Amino acid sequence: MADVPADLPEAAGRRFADGAFTSALTVPDFAACLQLGLEPIGYVQGFCVMQWRWYGMGATFGPFGQFTGPGNRGWSENWPCPHGLVSAEHRGFGQNYEQSWIEDAWRQGFDAAYGRMVEEATSAGAHGVVGVVDASEPLGDLGVLEFRVQGTAVRVVGGRAPAGGRPWTTYLAGQRLAKSIEAGFAPVSIAAAVSSVRVWAYCVTEYLTEGSSPGWGYQVAATEIEQTARAHMAVRRIARDQVRSQLHGDSFHGASMVTRQRELGQGDAELQCTLRGNRVRRFKEFDPLPPPQPTVRLR
């Protein structure tokens, strides 16, 4: 076994040296991994706890980071009010903008946890990590977010170590991994991204979302809330673009896309889209599989 990296707990090194393997695989997944020639080495994990505030990431951005923050980048679009100067309360200007500092902070936490898991697997001499699970959740009410990435480190019996010694990773395990290999897709890594878009509503969006009386002739019939709809499309597009930028020509399988909207009142909203899946690389031409046999289960 290689030396344990300095930033890993000493116990991790002892655990791998003990002889018995640990894994989070279910029995069917365990059996399928053995069938594939994968030898479990140990349960590997990476954690990172980040301070998590919706605003002020990087300390250079105020609550109006899109206007004043020097480091914000990414997509934005403006929604000027069609009514002109009405009153001080009138929302004369709206904007949809990507909150790049939130995306960067998420990326930093996720990459740190992922890197630590891979580091642990590398130190155990693993070729890959299967059955990866990851989560990012608030840790109590401390205003912090904990990133967790865990999986089972495996070695390919009689197989060669991956390029650069860095183990491949996949959310798959068991029969699904076996099928993926059989069809010619080698796991490269998990891929994940978070995109964040803020909707700073202009007057029309506020009226339509809140059902308030505009007095400007709007709301006479069902009308599309175009600003929010475009923000929803954008947050999903940005997440997909970010994942594509991680693929380097490989394919992305088994994606899971989850979008959450946080209503902030008066039509304002914050959208966050999490996209994760498996980055795979074709290592042989596609073997056509036999047509699946329809079956009826008897009970």
Add this chain to the structure above:
Amino acid sequence: MTAHPELEGAGPDPAVLKDEMRAAAEFLSRPPPSGRSSKGGGAPRTSDLSVDEEFALHSVGWEPIQLVCGVSLYSIPMGVWNWGQGEIGPASTAYARAFAAATHRIHRECTDVGGRGVVGVHIESEVHRHHVDVALVGTAVRAVGSKGPSADPVFVSDLSGRDFALLHASGWEPLGLAVGASFVYAPRRSAGMAIKQKSQNVELANFTEAMYSARESAMERMQRAALEMDGTGVVEVKVTEGPMGFARHAIGFTAYGTVVRLVAGRHRPLRPRMVLPVDDPVVRFEAAAIRGK
């Protein structure tokens, strides 16, 4: 070897699988070639299909291309949820328009990536007091080997890859999503009627009628949408129904499903094999079990 080879699964030979895994490891031990690293070339593909679904698609000659989505939010005019009679037309209209706009957008994304259709569409629809939100996320697919935009109309379907493959194998094709929604007031009972029924378990005819009315209107709209697509019928219909959380006197009923049409000369029967699973249901540990009864 078992004494009953007919009971053995039809899975791959374990020795072959191990060779495949070693071949994959060998491939990954080499640095990725510059430019496109996947054999077979083409743009990087993204898909939210499971491995099983993807293989089911391949088995009938289709392949995933890109993850696509469509979202729309429509406002519901203020005051429409107040007490009234009959259908709450603006809410039903908002739902239908939001669905149509979201479908149009996922259609456009599918066309842009050269897809022939979208399968496995996850549909999220929420009705709020002042707006309806509809989000569709799925995977654009095309026939294996086809290039460029398709001349055939694009379909959007919430059928899984497995269901799409089964449908295809039996000679049918999906045409699109059909949607119907209706929101109806449950009319007030008279004061006398309310007092009379207060201590009795009797039918609340106003609610029964409202449910009937909403259900029939929504199903009729879905059916009409199927006919407009020149479909034979609708499969995998999902319905939601019940009083609205923010207006308990209003009943909502929504229904959507995939419109299908027979394209083969006639339906091709699948003739499924019967299997008797020998696996037990997953037994989970229960902490109380260690104390005994």
